Amino acid sequence: MPSSEQVACSCPQGYVPAGMSCKRNVREGDDHGDSIEAATPVEPMEPFQSVAANLDNPDDVDLFSFHVTAGRIYRFTCHGLMAGYTPSCRVTLLGADGLELPGSVGTGSVSSYQSGVLATQGGTVYARVERYPSSSTFHPSYKYSLLDRGPDDFANTLTEATLVPVGTTVSGSIEPYGDLDVFALDAVAGRAYRLSCGGATSKCGMRVRGPGGELLYQSEMYEISKRDDTFDLRGMQEGRHTVELFVASAILFSNGIGDYTFSVADLEP
Known part of the structure; x- marks a missing residue:
């Protein structure tokens, strides 16, 4: 009788075998992946809805992915859980090449930072959350949210x-x-x-x-x-x-x- 052979699980980039399936290749102790390939997929949320997350060390980054439709405005926000006028986290929107998404703009306010873009074409966009560079102390906890703000309401010219x-x-x-x-x-x-x-x-x-x-x-x-x-x-x-x-x-x-x-x-x- 032929000997039995173990079936190998083939996983896409950014994923690793987990029994008979695959899971995101996330570092142990980290709640979200550090790379585009291991980004956590998210969907647009309702206003005032957010999800808790953590940066597990000062150099950690969390990557998220979401789909955009051309002609619509999207806003990804991280809410730093700290007192004061400086946010504890920063968001940057990235394209599939890992570079900052053209047309995206980030801005901070009291304890939050958001990056928005008017999508010029459909596809996948990535949001990178990291510690705010000028923050004097490290606050690991934050909340994130993704809003689909719809099309631009009035012309700009x-x-x-x-x-x-x-x-x-x-x-x-x-x-x-x-x-x-x-x-x-x-x-x-x-x-x-x-x-x-x-x-x-x-x-x-x-x-x-x-x-x-x-x-x-x-x-x-x-x-x-x-x-x-x-x-x-x-x-x-x-x-x-x-x-x-x-x-x-x-x-x-x-x-x-x-x-x-x-x-x-x-x-x-």
């Missing part, structure tokens, strides 16, 4: 500005970091208009331009006590004016993203 009729209010979101939402107003000579924006969690700012692209007004962004701004457009040239909306990023308690409202009111009787 002057040529594609969204027309806002006088007397209306629109709501939007600045995301990812560095995003602009651009609106247009067809002004009539001899009339005056009040432009107003208000941020839900961060300070909202405006950059107002005339029909020729000349800058008429720009918000001062250092007043952290105010989340709104108003500008009265008077004595202007007739024609299409544009308003670029943005969110403060270089002030305390603001991470450069957030929801807002924008309105145009006629000041004439």
Whole structure:
């Protein structure tokens, strides 16, 4: 009778045999893999949902993978469990080549750090969580979350500005970091208009331009006590004016993203 042969389990890169199946090749004592091949798959979560994790030593990194669809915005956040104004962890989004994903931007706020991207093509994206470089102490515990924020709500360029009729209010979101939402107003000579924006969690700012692209007004962004701004457009040239909306990023308690409202009111009787 032929001798029995042991069946070998063939596993993909980043995985190792585990009985008759395979498991991720994660270092003993580590909760998530240190490489793209051993990244933990995650799905978009509900708002305010998060999952607990640990960096088991100061040099540890945790890798996660998720699928993106072109034209949608994704945000991966790590919430460092510590007091103070500096996050204890940092997130970087990576492509399949292991390099920082083009178009992705990271920003930190009080005890959290997020990296977001408007996906230009579908595929797999990786999130790398590591200790925040400037943190003076090592805090191993953190929570992570992944949000699918949907498509960009408004155009980012002057040529594609969204027309806002006088007397209306629109709501939007600045995301990812560095995003602009651009609106247009067809002004009539001899009339005056009040432009107003208000941020839900961060300070909202405006950059107002005339029909020729000349800058008429720009918000001062250092007043952290105010989340709104108003500008009265008077004595202007007739024609299409544009308003670029943005969110403060270089002030305390603001991470450069957030929801807002924008309105145009006629000041004439």
